[in-house]
Amino acid sequence: MTRTPVNVTVTGAAGQIGYALLFRIASGQLLGKDVPVKLRLLEIPQAVKAAEGTAMELIDSAFPNLVAVDIFDNPADGFAGANVALLVGARPRTAGMERGDLLSANGGIFGPQGKAINDGAADDIRVLVVGNPANTNALIAASAAPDVPAERFTAMTRLDHNRALGQLSLKTGTPVSEITKVTIWGNHSATQYPDIFHAEIAGKNAAEVINDEAWLANDFIPTVAKRGAAIIEARGASSAASAASAAIDHVHSWVNGTPEGDWVSAAIPSDGSYGVPEGIISSFPVTSKDGKWEIVQGLEINDFSRTRIDASVAELIEERDAVKALGLI
Numbered sequence: 016m017t018r019t020p021v022n023v024t025v026t027g028a029a030g031q032i033g034y035a036l037l038f039r040i041a042s043g044q045l046l047g048k049d050v051p052v053k054l055r056l057l058e059i060p061q062a063v064k065a066a067e068g069t070a071m072e073l074i075d076s077a078f079p080n081l082v083a084v085d086i087f088d089n090p091a092d093g094f095a096g097a098n099v100a101l102l103v104g105a106r107p108r109t110a111g112m113e114r115g116d117l118l119s120a121n122g123g124i125f126g127p128q129g130k131a132i133n134d135g136a137a138d139d140i141r142v143l144v145v146g147n148p149a150n151t152n153a154l155i156a157a158s159a160a161p162d163v164p165a166e167r168f169t170a171m172t173r174l175d176h177n178r179a180l181g182q183l184s185l186k187t188g189t190p191v192s193e194i195t196k197v198t199i200w201g202n203h204s205a206t207q208y209p210d211i212f213h214a215e216i217a218g219k220n221a222a223e224v225i226n227d228e229a230w231l232a233n234d235f236i237p238t239v240a241k242r243g244a245a246i247i248e249a250r251g252a253s254s255a256a257s258a259a260s261a262a263i264d265h266v267h268s269w270v271n272g273t274p275e276g277d278w279v280s281a282a283i284p285s286d287g288s289y290g291v292p293e294g295i296i297s298s299f300p301v302t303s304k305d306g307k308w309e310i311v312q313g314l315e316i317n318d319f320s321r322t323r324i325d326a327s328v329a330e331l332i333e334e335r336d337a338v339k340a341l342g343l344i
């Protein structure tokens with residue numbers, strides 16, 4: 016392994032997603048088996064001790080790819096020289112918290128982190144925001160980083176994408192590997208729209224194979240959109256391993272490209288495609304080539320889809336306007 020190691024910063028490293036994510040990064044699944052990695056764990060001071068425990072276990076795993084593990088309690092050091100940043104740590108909503116309070120609390124995290132990325136990350140920095148509300152947190156971080164191209168800030172809807180694949184597989188008895196071109200549009204929230212009108216199941220149009228609009232509207236869409244809440248209800252804790260797996264998939268696709276004839280979903284800054292206002296970080300069907308996301312163009316959007324895309328985008332516009340009013344962007 017003669018390549019220069021890639022610096023990967025993970026925030027919220029001592030949390031439950033962090034625990035599922037770090038070992039997969041260190042084993043080479045994020046970037047490739049031949050890519051050496053230096054892990055930079057960023058935590059709040061109270062959680063540094065727990066992060067130290069995770070770092071001990073990473074060392075004990077003797078991963079051939081893992082060159083170093085360092086722990087930081089401040090963004091400036093945590094993001095210094097970062098090539099990839101996974102922003103997982105966030106302020107969760109607690110009982111009685113107003114939406115404005117949640118957005119402010121997260122502004123206090125993602126603003127300074129965006130600034131630290133702006134000031135100290137490597138020129139090729141790529142950022143994935145996982146911490147909720149992920150799309151708007153990514154917008155806050157991006158706007159605090161005026162020297163970094165906006166397209167380097169993305170938010171995770173790959174878990175929603177994978178959940179949609181899982182549900183289609185269960186419904187049709189088709190392996191996930193034979194299901195392509197599923198799309199998540201909009202926000203990583205209950206308003207998201209999982210779209211199967213362009214998807215293919217074993218090479219045939221998914222909507223035609225399923226041929227059941229009632230199932231689509233009343234079963235599939237709410238199951239995918241509310242899956243996070245269902246996991247919390249069942250497990251007593253939010254999705255962790257599947258969220259970590261989706262973060263691995265997102266960065267792997269971004270860096271190493273997407274296969275011919277398929278696409279994935281990622282929340283990226285809109286260029287105005289499909290009527291989504293420019294600049295908001297919304298989920299689209301995307302391909303990646305040479306380390307750059309591109310929105311899949313030219314898809315016909317029927318009325319069923321249009322209404323649902325517009326509703327989720329309206330929520331993103333509301334969130335953007337709220338953080339603007341709070342002076343966070």
Ligand SMILES: NC(=O)C1=CN([C@@H]2O[C@H](COP(=O)(O)OP(=O)(O)OC[C@H]3O[C@@H](n4cnc5c(N)ncnc54)[C@H](O)[C@@H]3O)[C@@H](O)[C@H]2O)C=CC1
Binds near residue numbers: 058106107147171
């Ligand atoms: N986009 C998506 O699809 C998904 C997003 N999520 C979100 O991911 C986030 C993390 O989830 P979990 O790991 O389960 O939470 P967790 O509560 O287990 O861990 C969060 C960690 O972040 C740390 N943290 C908080 N503020 C920080 C800061 N300013 N800098 C660095 N670290 C900080 C905490 O100390 C804690 O260790 C949550 O916001 C959750 O809602 C979860 C699942 C899916």
Ligand SMILES: O=C([O-])CC(=O)C(=O)O
Binds near residue numbers: 147242254
């Ligand atoms: O609500 C949460 O914290 C978990 C979440 O985003 C999901 O599972 O999609």
